[in-house]
Amino acid sequence: MTFDRSTKIAPSILAADFANFGAECEAIEAQGADWVHVDVMDGHFVPNITFGPATCAAIRPHIKGVMDVHLMIAPVDPYIEAFAKAGADVITAHVEATPHIHRTLQAIRGAGAKAGVALNPGTPASAVAELLDMVDLICVMTVNPGFGGQKFIDMTAKIRELRALIGDRPVHIEIDGGVDPKTAPLVAQAGADVLVAGSAVFKGGSVSDPAPYGENIRAIRAAAEGTYV
Numbered sequence: 001m002t003f004d005r006s007t008k009i010a011p012s013i014l015a016a017d018f019a020n021f022g023a024e025c026e027a028i029e030a031q032g033a034d035w036v037h038v039d040v041m042d043g044h045f046v047p048n049i050t051f052g053p054a055t056c057a058a059i060r061p062h063i064k065g066v067m068d069v070h071l072m073i074a075p076v077d078p079y080i081e082a083f084a085k086a087g088a089d090v091i092t093a094h095v096e097a098t099p100h101i102h103r104t105l106q107a108i109r110g111a112g113a114k115a116g117v118a119l120n121p122g123t124p125a126s127a128v129a130e131l132l133d134m135v136d137l138i139c140v141m142t143v144n145p146g147f148g149g150q151k152f153i154d155m156t157a158k159i160r161e162l163r164a165l166i167g168d169r170p171v172h173i174e175i176d177g178g179v180d181p182k183t184a185p186l187v188a189q190a191g192a193d194v195l196v197a198g199s200a201v202f203k204g205g206s207v208s209d210p211a212p213y214g215e216n217i218r219a220i221r222a223a224a225e226g227t228y229v
């Protein structure tokens with residue numbers, strides 16, 4: 001994985017057909033996805049359950065690019081090795097999920113993955129101020145995590161604050177929740193480069209009719225880059 005700040009669209013497979021993950025990952029990549037965002041939920045840290053490392057390992061061969069694993073689980077440390085072995089390129093843990101996020105991030109890099117830290121809407125930018133040299137990505141949640149299809153919560157002030165804190169460091173700012181062609185320009189202008197989108201990418205398409213995925217991805221990218229008409 002090389003670092004750059006160009007806009008990257010990361011469809012969340014939370015909005016995909018759960019019986020068809022392999023084909024869905026291939027379809028979104030063929031339709032222009034840059035990263036594939038994989039939401040892991042435990043029914044404890046968040047009020048919903050998705051899947052674990054075995055599913056990540058199963059879909060890995062169907063993803064050519066970056067597998068971006070968002071862990072909404074607590075505890076997180078006992079499972080880091082398993083997600084790294086499953087082939088995650090980026091593993092993101094929530095600052096709210098552990099009193100020892102510093103240790104967690106060390107463990108993620110130690111396992112050979114890029115380290116991400118996620119902030120819930122109620123958590124300030126300052127929560128990551130001591131972590132900037134040990135992360136590759138900061139994920140700003142623009143919904144309370146747990147479900148797809150929720151309403152976007154404006155976090156642009158926090159994004160700008162993080163962008164200033166990051167300075168020249170090679171750290172991505174990822175936005176997760178309610179991203180669509182209307183909200184993408186707000187977060188992109190504030191400094192985000194990785195845009196996660198579930199419902200806004202998968203709506204209207206399927207593995208047998210994947211063209212809408214491409215139209216949706218292009219619309220979000222164009223909106224973020226300011227070329228949307």
Ligand code: DX5
Nearest residue numbers: 145146148149177178198199
């Ligand atoms: C929310 C997840 C998101 C979610 C985004 O807990 O982390 O990745 O799937 O879905 P949309 O784009 O539908 O808000």
Ligand code: ZN
Nearest residue numbers: 039070176196
């Ligand atoms: Zn997510």
